[in-house]
Every structure is written in C-alpha cells, then in structure tokens.
Amino acid sequence: MxxxxxxxxxxxxxxxxxxxxxxxxxxxxxxxxxxxxxxxxxxxxxxxxxxxxxxxxxxxxxxxxxxxxxxxxxxxxxxxxxxxxxxxxxxxxxxxxxxxxxxxxxxWQKYYKPLSIGERLYVVPQWEKENPVPDGRVPFYLNPGLTFGTGSHASTQLCLEGVEAHTKAGDSVLDLGCGSGILSIAALVLGASHALAVDIDPKAVDVAYENAALNGIGKDRYTVRAGDVLTDAALAAEIAQQRYPLVLANIVADVIIPLSAQVPNLLTDDGIFLCSGIIDTRAHEVEAALAQNGLKVTRKREKNGWVALEAVLA
CATH class of the missing domain: 3.30.70.2170 (Alpha-Beta Plaits)
Incomplete structure (x- = not known):
C-alpha cells in the first residue's frame, strides 16, 4: 500500500x-x-x-x-x-x-546510527536490530523515540563509559533521573542483576520499560518509578531501604548538588556514584557539593564541554 x-x-x-x-x-x-x-x-x-x-x-x-x-x-x-x-x-x-x-x-530515524561506547557497549536503534553486532561488543537496543535520551549526547556517553567500567555481574544499580532508562538498562545488559530507576516525568516509566523489553529485560530485574526524590520524602525513604554498588545520575548540576546529600545513604561502603549532565563551567560547584556531603571524586571525564564525575565515600 x-x-x-x-x-x-x-x-x-x-x-x-x-x-x-x-x-x-x-x-x-x-x-x-x-x-x-x-x-x-x-x-x-x-x-x-x-x-x-x-x-x-x-x-x-x-x-x-x-x-x-x-x-x-x-x-x-x-x-x-x-x-x-x-x-x-x-x-x-x-x-x-x-x-x-x-x-x-x-x-528523523536517519540521524540515529549504531554507536560504539567504551570497550564493550554497542548502542543500536531498534530498527537496526537485525544487523550484525561487531565482535566483542554487547548490543544495547533502544527506541530513541522523539522525547528522551538516545546515547548520542556527550554527557550520556561519558556516563555510559563509567557504567561499563563499574558494572559488576550480580550487582544492583540505582538510576536517578533515568529518562529513557539508557544508563540502568545498559548496566543490566552488562550483567547487573537488578536496577531501580526513577524519573520526575511519569512518561519515562513506559519508555524505560519498553527499552528494557527490547533487550529481553522484564520487571523481575527492572523497576521504574515516577517521582521526585528531592521533594517526596516517602519515595526517598523507600529507595534508601537498600544500598547500591552503583548509583547513577545523568541530570544537571542544579539537581545533582542537592541530590548529593542523599547519595551517601544510598551507596554500599565500596560503591561508586556516577554523575553527569554537568556543563564544564559548573563542575567545580558539583565537586564542592560532593565533598561537603562526604564524597570524594576519584575520576573526572570530559567531552565537548560536558563533565562526568565518579565519586566514592570519603
């Protein structure tokens, strides 16, 4: 037709x-x-x-x-x-x-092509799912849609590099401000056992679940919640019932700064906090907030004017 x-x-x-x-x-x-x-x-x-x-x-x-x-x-x-x-x-x-x-x-689909990130990840738009994956790469399928992150932004790529470096088989992951779920689903395809993702936009819940399903990941391993952990005390308390080896936040400086006060209660003793979405002129403010809340920056990644920070409990 x-x-x-x-x-x-x-x-x-x-x-x-x-x-x-x-x-x-x-x-x-x-x-x-x-x-x-x-x-x-x-x-x-x-x-x-x-x-x-x-x-x-x-x-x-x-x-x-x-x-x-x-x-x-x-x-x-x-x-x-x-x-x-x-x-x-x-x-x-x-x-x-x-x-x-x-x-x-x-x-718009012509603008989204498979993307190699780090040493193992291979981000693939849904419509290219039948194409071969390069040797040594782990495919991560996404439906970019028109509203959420696709992995093409520098800040997301920086955080994905950190996710690849620090995801260990069997670990659980917390993704704050998950959007399309790209970071937490990447951790799951790399071997994490379970991920909890939260976003302020209720539409993100369905988008993240759909992207997880493209990768054969169901709700037994992936939980997505809508809410604001900065203002919803009940949601923040619920999330803090567990500690995570890896906590992710690809948001912006103005959200990461207040969020950093909650992070020490979310990390395991040897856990890592990966935060990105930080424009380079504000990285020093985020670093200062992390230090003030008992976190020590161990690595700083930079790309195209964007910064991602890795931090551990001081």
Whole structure:
C-alpha cells in the first residue's frame, strides 16, 4: 500500500490574534492543532529551568518572534475540502507543504546510527536490530523515540563509559533521573542483576520499560518509578531501604548538588556514584557539593564541554 500523503498547514499570526485563530479553527472542526509561540516557549523554559543548564541557541533563534498554528490534513479531495472548511473566513495567510507519511513519521530515524561506547557497549536503534553486532561488543537496543535520551549526547556517553567500567555481574544499580532508562538498562545488559530507576516525568516509566523489553529485560530485574526524590520524602525513604554498588545520575548540576546529600545513604561502603549532565563551567560547584556531603571524586571525564564525575565515600 502506498504511503499516505499529508498536507501541513502553517498559519503565521501574532500573539494578540492567537486565541482568535485557534478558536475559529476549533469551531470549524479542527481539533489537532500544534501551537508554536515564542512567549509560551519562554514561559516553559522559565518554569522548568532547573532541569537544564543551557538551551540550544539554534532552538532559541528558531522560536524568535514566532506565533504559528499548524495542523494536518490528508493530501486528497477529502483533505482539501477539510482545508477549505477550516480556513474559510480565517483572514490569515498560510502555507501548505506536502509531506509523505513515511517522511513525517520516520525521517528523523536517519540521524540515529549504531554507536560504539567504551570497550564493550554497542548502542543500536531498534530498527537496526537485525544487523550484525561487531565482535566483542554487547548490543544495547533502544527506541530513541522523539522525547528522551538516545546515547548520542556527550554527557550520556561519558556516563555510559563509567557504567561499563563499574558494572559488576550480580550487582544492583540505582538510576536517578533515568529518562529513557539508557544508563540502568545498559548496566543490566552488562550483567547487573537488578536496577531501580526513577524519573520526575511519569512518561519515562513506559519508555524505560519498553527499552528494557527490547533487550529481553522484564520487571523481575527492572523497576521504574515516577517521582521526585528531592521533594517526596516517602519515595526517598523507600529507595534508601537498600544500598547500591552503583548509583547513577545523568541530570544537571542544579539537581545533582542537592541530590548529593542523599547519595551517601544510598551507596554500599565500596560503591561508586556516577554523575553527569554537568556543563564544564559548573563542575567545580558539583565537586564542592560532593565533598561537603562526604564524597570524594576519584575520576573526572570530559567531552565537548560536558563533565562526568565518579565519586566514592570519603
């Protein structure tokens, strides 16, 4: 069957007309609207700035001055009739771009290729699962999706190198801020017996379980929880019931710094804390917080302006 063809309609408007435009489109029957608005984007960044240290300048530039509404219809007689219905009386300029369903859904896949990390790991996108794995490498299959980490970011690669170096067969692992589960699942494919992963975003739970399943790992070995260990005392207490030989946190400096106070109660006596997602200009702040909370940095990895730290109980 041929791929469905779609039309992307983009309406450029102004902040003061945004509500009017969306109301007219909704009244005409279009429910699936995509709104791109610089003011909302900046508000989102401000409300969530504790979760990152910087935002890509290219993204900031792309959103500058933008107030745009997008929607999609099929590229056929029915779709064009819908387009005429939705835009009737709109009094706004709009552009129409033709898209293939295949292009729309899968064009981003070309950016994700298998990735060799450290000496043993081989991160493989799900759609390349049938391809051979290089000798001596352990395959780690991922569905990158569109929202979570894929292993391509320098900070994740630095932490994966540490995971490979310190995962011992039969050990248990704790992954704080797990996202797609990439670090904890990597530890499991490298021989860890069990992993507990936690993320503040509830959507991460399903994504991490799906990535684990791609690697033949079930809930008997992998537990994923949603919650914030910094503010949820019950969750923090539950996690602290066990100590771990390896604790992972690929987050940002502003989260790692307060989190470091909890880490000594989570590590076994000879355990290792791996933290990453630290922009290099803030590494000294994280090192100071680790030292203040009874942890000694034993190794510092750096790549493309990012830093990962290994620490043990002092």
């Amino acid at each position: 041929a791929d469905t063809k779609w039309l992307e309609i983009a309406i450029n408007t102004t902040p003061d007309r945004l509500d009017e435009v969306t109301a007219k489109l909704t009244a005409a029957g279009m429910a699936g609207l995509v709104i791109e608005d610089e003011a909302e984007f900046q508000q989102f960044l401000e409300q969530n700035r504790q979760y990152w240290d910087y935002v890509d300048q290219e993204l900031l530039d792309r959103m500058k001055g933008v107030t745009r509404v997008k929607f999609y219809v099929t590229d056929d007689a029915d779709g064009r009739a819908q387009l005429a219905q939705y835009t009737h009386g709109l009094d706004c300029e709009y552009t129409v771009t033709s898209l293939n369903d295949n292009d729309w859904a899968y064009s």
